[in-house]
Amino acid sequence: xxxxxxxxxxxxxxxxxxxxxxxxxxxxxxxxxxxxxxxxxxxxxxxxxxxxxxxxxxxxxxxxxxxxxxxxxxxxxxxxxxxxxxxxxxxxxxxxxxxxxxxxxxxxxxxxxxxxxxxxxxxxxxxxxxxxxxxxxxxxxxxxxxxxxxxxxxxxxxxxxxxxxxxxxxxxxxxxxxxxxxxxxxxxxxxxxxxx
Amino acid sequence: xxxxxxxxxxxxxxxxxxxxxxxxxxxxxxxxxxxxxxxxxxxxxxxxxxxxxxxxxxxxxxxxxxxxxxxxxxxxxxxxxxxxxxxxxxxxxxxxxxxxxxxxxxxxxxxxxxxxxxxxxxxxxxxxxxxxxxxxxxxxxxxxxxxxxxxxxxxxxxxxxxxxxxxxxxxxxxxxxxxxxxxxxxxxxxxxxxxx
Numbered sequence: 001x002x003x004x005x006x007x008x009x010x011x012x013x014x015x016x017x018x019x020x021x022x023x024x025x026x027x028x029x030x031x032x033x034x035x036x037x038x039x040x041x042x043x044x045x046x047x048x049x050x051x052x053x054x055x056x057x058x059x060x061x062x063x064x065x066x067x068x069x070x071x072x073x074x075x076x077x078x079x080x081x082x083x084x085x086x087x088x089x090x091x092x093x094x095x096x097x098x099x100x101x102x103x104x105x106x107x108x109x110x111x112x113x114x115x116x117x118x119x120x121x122x123x124x125x126x127x128x129x130x131x132x133x134x135x136x137x138x139x140x141x142x143x144x145x146x147x148x149x150x151x152x153x154x155x156x157x158x159x160x161x162x163x164x165x166x167x168x169x170x171x172x173x174x175x176x177x178x179x180x181x182x183x184x185x186x187x188x189x190x191x192x193x194x195x196x
Numbered sequence: 197x198x199x200x201x202x203x204x205x206x207x208x209x210x211x212x213x214x215x216x217x218x219x220x221x222x223x224x225x226x227x228x229x230x231x232x233x234x235x236x237x238x239x240x241x242x243x244x245x246x247x248x249x250x251x252x253x254x255x256x257x258x259x260x261x262x263x264x265x266x267x268x269x270x271x272x273x274x275x276x277x278x279x280x281x282x283x284x285x286x287x288x289x290x291x292x293x294x295x296x297x298x299x300x301x302x303x304x305x306x307x308x309x310x311x312x313x314x315x316x317x318x319x320x321x322x323x324x325x326x327x328x329x330x331x332x333x334x335x336x337x338x339x340x341x342x343x344x345x346x347x348x349x350x351x352x353x354x355x356x357x358x359x360x361x362x363x364x365x366x367x368x369x370x371x372x373x374x375x376x377x378x379x380x381x382x383x384x385x386x387x388x389x390x391x392x
Contacts, residue, residue, distance in 0.1 A: 155373065156355060
C-alpha cells in the first residue's frame with residue numbers, strides 16, 4: 001500500500017473513531033470518511049484490530065516527531081514535553097480522548113493494543129528521563145532519579161487524560177500540580193532560565 | 197425496594213459487569229447472576245443507566261466507609277488512604293478495573309455517570325485534604341497546600357488505574373513515586389512515627 005493511501009485510511013479511522021466510538025467503528029464508516037473503498041480497506045487491513053494497531057502506531061510516530069527538536073537546553077525540552085502532554089496546541093476533536101480511553105479499556109483483550117500502549121509509555125518515559133539526565137549533568141536540575149521523574153510525569157499525564165474524559169477537567173489543572181512537584185524534585189520551574 | 201434486594205441486584209451487576217463488560221451488560225445477565233428475576237430488576241431500575249448509577253453510588257459509599265475509621269493520627273490516616281488506593285486488600289476481579297474504565301469512557305454520554313465520578317473525586321480529594329490539614333496543624337507535616345496534595349494523590353490514583361488496565365502494571369509502581377513526592381512535599385514518609 002502506498003503511504004498516501006495508508007495516511008488517508010488512518011486519518012479516516014481517526015475521524016470515524018472520534019465520531020462513532022470504538023463499538024460503532026466499522027470499515028464502512030471509515031470508507032465513508034475517505035475516498036478509499038471498504039473493499040480496499042479490507043484488502044490492506046485484515047481485521048479491525050490490525051487497522052487500530054496501525055492507527056496507534058501512527059499516533060506514536062507523530063508524538064515522537066513532535067518531541068524531536070533541535071533544542072538542546074534540557075529546561076526548554078522539559079517545557080516542550082509539558083506543553084505537548086498537558087497543553088496540546090491543536091484542539092483535538094472532543095471524541096479523541098474518549099476513543100483513546102476506549103482503546104485502553106480494550107487493551108486486556110487485544111495484545112496488539114497493549115503493545116502499542118506499552119510502546120507509547122516506554123517512549124514517553126525515555127524522552128523525559130533523557131531530559132532529566134541531561135539537565136542534572138548540566139547543573140540545571142538537582143540530582144534526582146530520572147526514571148522516577150519520568151514515571152511521575154507519565155502517570156500524571158495518564159491521570160489527566162482519564163480526568164478529561166470522566167470529569168471533563170482541563171489538563172492544565174494537572175499541569176500545575178506536576179510543575180510544583182518538579183520544583184521540589186529538580187529545583188526547577190518552567191521557563192526558568194530559558195527563553196520561551 | 198428493600199435493602200437486601202437492592203444489594204443483591206447491585207452485587208449481581210458487579211459480577212455481570214466484570215464478566216461481560218459494559219457493552220455486554222444486560223438485565224438478563226444480571227438476573228442470571230442473582231435470584232432476582234429480570235422483571236423485578238426492570239421494575240426497580242427503569243434503565244441500564246439508572247442501574248449503573250446506583251452501582252457507582254454504592255461503590256462510593258463503600259469507599260467512604262472503608263476510609264472512615266476511629267484513627268486520629270493524620271500520618272496513619274494517610275497510610276490508610278495510600279493502602280486503599282494503591283494496595284487494595286481484597287483482590288478485585290480482573291474485570292473490575294476494566295469495567296470502571298469503560299464507565300469512565302461513557303461519562304461524556306451519561307450525565308449520571310459523570311456526576312458519580314465527580315462525587316467520588318470530590319470525596320477522595322476532601323478526605324486527603326482533611327488529613328493533610330490536620331497533619332500540618334499537628335506539626336507532623338511541613339506547611340503545604342492541602343488541596344494540591346489531594347490533587348496529586350487523586351490524579352496519580354487515576355493514572356495508576358489507567359496503567360493497570362492499559363499496561364497491566366501493578367499500582368505499587370505508582371505508590372512508590374507518590375510516596376517520594378509526599379516526602380518532598382510534607383517531609384513525611386509512610387509509617388514514619390506511626391505504628392502499623
